[in-house]
Amino acid sequence: MTTVSIFEDARFPLGPFVPYEGNPILRPKGDSWESANLYNPAALVVDDEVVLLYRAHAEDIVSHIGIARSRDGLHFEREDAPILSPEHDYERYGCEDPRIVFIDGTYYLTYTGWDRRAAQLCLATSTDLRDWTKHGPLFEDFDTFKTVDPRGHTWSKAGVIVPFRIDGLWWMYFGEGAIYWATSEDLIHWTPGTSDDEPMYSPTPGSFDADLVEIGTSPVLTDTGLLVMLTNGATRTVLDDGTVEVDYRCGQIAIDPAEPTKVLARLQEPWLRPQTFEDLHGLVSNVTFVEGLVKFQGRWFAYYGQSDTTLAVAVADPRVGFGVRAGG
Incomplete structure (x- = not known):
């Protein structure tokens, strides 16, 4: 059976999150497949x-997906070989940016297949986190940037699956640029709820997500019945020399399952922003990018990338209110 966790101490917004003083918790290593960026x-x-x-x-810069484990959420042991690597044309230059959910004994992994032209949201399934069946791109001919900064070709990323049915269907929230929704009867075949010119959530002018929004983490079901998801937002600044500087910060949104196509509320200020050396310097500088969230040993652990180069965590104790925004 599907197990749905209702977190009795979860409210919107989650937090405050405080970056771990021992960050980064994982770095590139050696001369292997993970030697440059992680x-x-x-x-x-x-x-x-x-x-x-x-x-x-x-x-x-051909991405693979690796696996690491921890008994305290802070110190990780990683395996030497990746668990998912490029095999097909649509992903020949990378399997990127995973999100995962566990339903009825199966792990459903969404990730981005990259061919250096189109980014496509893909799906893989496994029962043991080792042997994976790839189901290919989910939303061909869909451009999640269409209303923001059109790519002119297929582009989709960032899919998070709700771990229970809503109105008899499985639901997914997805998108980079703007955010959309899709439904499924079997968790394998997905149908967008609208065309790509009708997003359910778009960038907010004048805010930390003024130029793009992207789904970050899988949903948390709060004790009030709301779905809360961490998001990523970005602003772009054109400098005097014509180069573009980006700044990625982390937000939150809340959705009522009774109206699953509407964002009920958004966090007005980011709960995490670039501050440390690793946040500010890297392959793509000025980036804090969240994709993983778990409740573990009584605390929330939010895992994020630092400037596309290292991996960090921010921790929240639910016994502490959201009085001060972590990240300044």
């Missing part, structure tokens, strides 16, 4: 351990 992890709890499925690559 970031953007999915997270889940399995057998009293936190499991991270993270993106990493060597200097060739």
